[in-house]
Amino acid sequence: xxxxxxxxxxxxxxxxxxxxxxxxxxxxxxxxxxxxxxxxxxxxxxxxxxxxxxxxxxxxxxxxxxxxxxxxxxxxxxxxxxxxxxxxxxxxxxxxxxxxxxxxxxxxxxxxxxxxxxxxxxxxxxxxxxxxxxxxxxxxxxxxxxxxxxxxxxxxxxxxxxxxxxxxxxxxxxxxxxxxxxxxxxxxxxxxxxxxxxxxxxxxxxxxxxxxxxxxxxxxxxxxxxxxxxxxxxxxxxxxxxxxxxxxxxxxxxxxxxxxxxxxxxxxxxxxxxxxxxxxxxxxxxxxxxxxxxxxxxxxxxxxxxxxxxxxxxxxxxxxxxxxxxxxxxxxxxxxxxxxxxxxxxxxxxxxxxxxxxxxxxxxxx
Amino acid sequence: xxxxxxxxxxxxxxxxxxxxxxxxxxxxxxxxxxxxxxxxxxxxxxxxxxxxxxxxxxxxxxxxxxxxxxxxxxxxxxxxxxxxxxxxxxxxxxxxxxxxxxxxxxxxxxxxxxxxxxxxxxxxxxxxxxxxxxxxxxxxxxxxxxxxxxxxxxxxxxxxxxxxxxxxxxxxxxxxxxxxxxxxxxxxxxxxxxxxxxxxxxxxxxxxxxxxxxxxxxxxxxxxxxxxxxxxxxxxxxxxxxxxxxxxxxxxxxxxxxxxxxxxxxxxxxxxxxxxxxxxxxxxxxxxxxxxxxxxxxxxxxxxxxxxxxxxxxxxxxxxxxxxxxxxxxxxxxxxxxxxxxxxxxxxxxxxxxxxxxxxxxxxxxxxxxxxxxxxxxxxxxxxxxxxxxxxxxxxxxxxxxxxxxxxxxxxxxxxxxxxxxxxxxxxxxxxxxxxxxxxxxxxxxxxxxxxxxxxxxxxxxxxxxxxxxxxxxxxx
Numbered sequence: 001x002x003x004x005x006x007x008x009x010x011x012x013x014x015x016x017x018x019x020x021x022x023x024x025x026x027x028x029x030x031x032x033x034x035x036x037x038x039x040x041x042x043x044x045x046x047x048x049x050x051x052x053x054x055x056x057x058x059x060x061x062x063x064x065x066x067x068x069x070x071x072x073x074x075x076x077x078x079x080x081x082x083x084x085x086x087x088x089x090x091x092x093x094x095x096x097x098x099x100x101x102x103x104x105x106x107x108x109x110x111x112x113x114x115x116x117x118x119x120x121x122x123x124x125x126x127x128x129x130x131x132x133x134x135x136x137x138x139x140x141x142x143x144x145x146x147x148x149x150x151x152x153x154x155x156x157x158x159x160x161x162x163x164x165x166x167x168x169x170x171x172x173x174x175x176x177x178x179x180x181x182x183x184x185x186x187x188x189x190x191x192x193x194x195x196x197x198x199x200x201x202x203x204x205x206x207x208x209x210x211x212x213x214x215x216x217x218x219x220x221x222x223x224x225x226x227x228x229x230x231x232x233x234x235x236x237x238x239x240x241x242x243x244x245x246x247x248x249x250x251x252x253x254x255x256x257x258x259x260x261x262x263x264x265x266x267x268x269x270x271x272x273x274x275x276x277x278x279x280x281x282x283x284x285x286x287x288x289x290x291x292x293x294x295x296x297x298x299x300x301x302x303x304x305x306x307x308x309x310x311x312x313x314x315x316x317x318x319x320x321x322x323x324x325x326x327x328x329x330x331x332x333x334x335x336x337x338x339x340x341x342x343x344x345x346x347x348x349x350x351x352x353x354x355x356x357x358x359x360x361x362x363x364x365x366x
Numbered sequence: 367x368x369x370x371x372x373x374x375x376x377x378x379x380x381x382x383x384x385x386x387x388x389x390x391x392x393x394x395x396x397x398x399x400x401x402x403x404x405x406x407x408x409x410x411x412x413x414x415x416x417x418x419x420x421x422x423x424x425x426x427x428x429x430x431x432x433x434x435x436x437x438x439x440x441x442x443x444x445x446x447x448x449x450x451x452x453x454x455x456x457x458x459x460x461x462x463x464x465x466x467x468x469x470x471x472x473x474x475x476x477x478x479x480x481x482x483x484x485x486x487x488x489x490x491x492x493x494x495x496x497x498x499x500x501x502x503x504x505x506x507x508x509x510x511x512x513x514x515x516x517x518x519x520x521x522x523x524x525x526x527x528x529x530x531x532x533x534x535x536x537x538x539x540x541x542x543x544x545x546x547x548x549x550x551x552x553x554x555x556x557x558x559x560x561x562x563x564x565x566x567x568x569x570x571x572x573x574x575x576x577x578x579x580x581x582x583x584x585x586x587x588x589x590x591x592x593x594x595x596x597x598x599x600x601x602x603x604x605x606x607x608x609x610x611x612x613x614x615x616x617x618x619x620x621x622x623x624x625x626x627x628x629x630x631x632x633x634x635x636x637x638x639x640x641x642x643x644x645x646x647x648x649x650x651x652x653x654x655x656x657x658x659x660x661x662x663x664x665x666x667x668x669x670x671x672x673x674x675x676x677x678x679x680x681x682x683x684x685x686x687x688x689x690x691x692x693x694x695x696x697x698x699x700x701x702x703x704x705x706x707x708x709x710x711x712x713x714x715x716x717x718x719x720x721x722x723x724x725x726x727x728x729x730x731x732x733x734x735x736x737x738x739x740x741x742x743x744x745x746x747x748x749x750x751x752x753x754x755x756x757x758x759x760x761x762x763x764x765x766x767x768x769x770x771x772x773x774x775x776x777x778x779x780x781x782x783x784x785x786x787x788x789x790x791x792x793x794x795x796x797x798x799x800x801x802x803x804x805x806x807x808x809x810x811x812x813x814x815x816x817x818x819x820x821x822x823x824x825x826x827x828x829x830x831x832x833x834x835x836x837x838x839x840x841x842x843x
Contacts, residue, residue, distance in 0.1 A: 050614035148570025
């Protein structure tokens with residue numbers, strides 16, 4: 001089924017017994033079921049560059065959004081990753097899919113996640129009700145924030161039909177401050193020091209697999225060329241005692257590589273995404289099964305781990321502040337099981353929005 | 367403004383309820399003498415007053431849980447209260463309710479500069495959160511005007527903003543985790559010192575839920591390194607249209623200032639008379655603030671100057687010193703107080719798409735003339751969050767009602783042009799009956815379904831946010 005209007009979408013959901021396999025671009029397979037494609041709900045309905053806002057139908061291809069933003073020198077600042085290479089899927093990502101999965105990349109640490117940019121939603125819940133929440137203005141506290149609830153709910157509460165979101169200007173220049181050869185512990189310390197400085201870090205990653213086999217800790221600064229040059233100089237001084245510090249203005253874009261995990265494409269490993277307190281990263285990495293490949297993003301607050309298929313990473317990590325999500329591979333619940341109280345609320349919310357269970361059956365399904 | 371009739375059955379059990387609350391709280395934490403409960407009769411929306419049946423001041427999460435458990439068992443409505451600075455009546459009690467004040471929960475539990483967060487009890491004031499970390503070069507970004515007094519609990523309940531959210535976002539963008547006590551006394555940890563939820567974004571749902579889903583007793587907040595410096599410029603224009611166009615051009619140019627504030631002539635004149643800040647007598651005045659090192663500030667300001675000059679401003683005044691900067695901000699920060707010198711006022715909080723600014727200001731002027739009440743405008747222009755101040759005389763019969771009617775017209779206008787009823791103050795009781803202008807019955811039912819999940823008996827702050835008719839079947843169930 002490929003509805004071409006919100007009304008048609010609502011009628012279809014009302015009539016179906018499900019379960020539904022909701023597909024934006026089909027870049028991430030959610031579950032088996034009757035196919036429901038959102039691609040027929042497509043098009044940018046409003047773009048006001050001077051107000052930094054855009055409204056688009058949920059099935060609009062991301063490339064169409066990006067092209068419109070490019071023309072005004074603006075961007076989706078939360079840097080949604082392109083997971084096709086990692087997951088070995090095809091298809092065109094859609095803007096609805098981006099927000100339904102709360103897909104956020106390296107700049108998340110500076111500007112927020114997809115959920116922080118989503119201003120308003122229209123969606124059809126599991127009973128076929130058309131629901132609107134939020135709007136297209138940056139500040140809106142009118143009623144409950146179902147916008148946040150929909151962001152990252154993977155279509156389990158409703159099928160998005162339209163999203164409105166905030167966009168930001170593209171930076172004029174980019175610089176990279178690189179500290180080669182640091183251990184994970186020193187890398188996290190260096191990133192924390194930089195992130196605690198006033199120099200507006202827009203990316204902080206630690207790569208363990210590089211062309212010269214030497215780990216590299218990289219910091220991104222963005223802005224005007226003069227400002228980027230100034231802040232790179234300040235960071236070089238600030239981090240001088242950590243070892244070698246290399247600064248490059250308008251460096252080749254490492255960040256697509258960090259964002260999309262390019263170096264792991266085509267691999268057979270399971271991939272996990274671990275959200276944690278940055279300072280806990282060295283200890284958590286040490287707990288991972290031997291032979292795990294890792295990369296740190298978000299100053300250490302995001303650990304990417306590639307393991308032998310079938311390894312239960314959550315069991316080896318044990319208890320920690322945060323959670324582990326299985327991004328690639330099967331055999332475990334996709335998201336970390338929640339505490340009983342939170343799990344009960346989650347289940348009760350799901351039942352309110354999808355009492356018949358026609359949408360995907362809960363986030364913990366794999 | 368209607369409130370549900372008090373439940374006579376609850377009132378008749380007052381002394382028994384007081385005894386039960388006294389069994390879990392120290393004697394001085396249970397206030398039930400009518401002479402003393404009067405202190406909790408209103409918040410900053412002081413046109414509406416109603417003393418609660420009882421007020422309690424717990425000192426720990428365990429005490430909060432014990433109070434809620436008792437009230438849940440007794441079927442007594444609970445109105446959570448931070449510092450009582452709500453402009454929307456968020457903390458207004460009903461006469462059969464228990465006010466749960468979090469003012470004694472004011473401890474800093476943990477500061478962690480490496481991981482850039484602070485964990486505090488929720489009664490701590492907004493400014494004192496920054497106070498706890500500023501010696502180490504950090505700050506907590508959301509800065510509502512009431513930040514000296516307002517509590518983090520209230521900030522979370524209302525998803526408070528402030529003047530600097532153009533760059534730093536509002537409360538929901540700076541909140542990492544909460545300890546939440548639900549109405550039945552269960553204590554939940556939601557989020558923590560890490561980014562993004564594993565499952566549903568319950569934290570995002572709780573933030574801005576106006577104390578209707580649970581009582582937040584602890585909060586983990588993101589703290590940010592202080593910028594090297596900040597400097598405002600003041601730009602005066604002869605028309606609102608041109609000032610609005612200048613705002614849009616600044617944003618389009620790729621510069622995101624930390625604040626763009628807008629004042630119109632009535633507010634400029636009142637602020638000048640009140641503070642002698644040296645404001646020019648113009649139709650519209652912008653205060654634009656940028657941050658960074660001296661060099662970065664100079665670069666941004668030269669671009670802003672170039673953009674402003676294309677709009678032929680009457681005045682472009684750059685702060686040359688800290689003293690100049692303070693003077694530029696003085697009038698803006700005193701604007702509400704200055705308007706209060708002239709008369710009583712009602713402060714609205716509608717948000718509009720920035721592109722609609724000139725049209726909305728023109729229409730507000732027409733409505734102001736039609737209703738015969740003066741309106742001044744002072745607001746966060748960068749994000750379209752307006753604050754029309756309607757002047758009225760509380761002692762003049764009928765004036766408050768006229769003022770409310772005019773306010774409702776202005777808010778409906780905000781919604782019509784693509785905006786919303788409230789950008790940062792919350793719905794409370796003030797905008798409750800206007801919710802239908804923004805949301806239809808299905809939209810509201812979806813929101814109320816969330817309350818059904820967290821608080822099935824609808825005991826937490828029940829008479830707020832949703833039109834009474836819409837929530838009635840749930841409240842009396």
